[in-house]
Amino acid sequence: LYHPPHPPHPPHPHQHHRTMRKRLAQFRKLGRTPDHKWAMLRNMVTSLIKHERIVTTLPKAKELRFLADKIIGYAKKDSIHGRQLA
Numbered sequence: 576l577y578h579p580p581h582p583p584h585p586p587h588p589h590q591h592h593r594t595m596r597k598r599l600a601q602f603r604k605l606g607r608t609p610d611h612k613w614a615m616l617r618n619m620v621t622s623l624i625k626h627e628r629i630v631t632t633l634p635k636a637k638e639l640r641f642l643a644d645k646i647i648g649y650a651k652k653d654s655i656h657g658r659q660l661a
Contacts (some may be wrong), residue, residue, distance in 0.1 A: 603634055603637070603638050605635060605638065615635075616638060616639060618643050619631065619639050620646055621636065623639065623643055624646075624647075646660075
């Protein structure tokens, strides 16, 4: 005898679904030690903000884009905390 499968239950109204935290441990290594990589990216963000344009490789640019967006977002918040983070 065939019984079709039951439809899934709707989520409970008080149940919170956890969203994926992206980019937490998914950074590129870029062939460097972590300290060297972060120092390099920090210097590149500084140069990018100062000169508005830099020449670099595509993988570095992709990492830099994420970090620069984050830093610019902190700086745009008109607060002391935001400036300290930037």
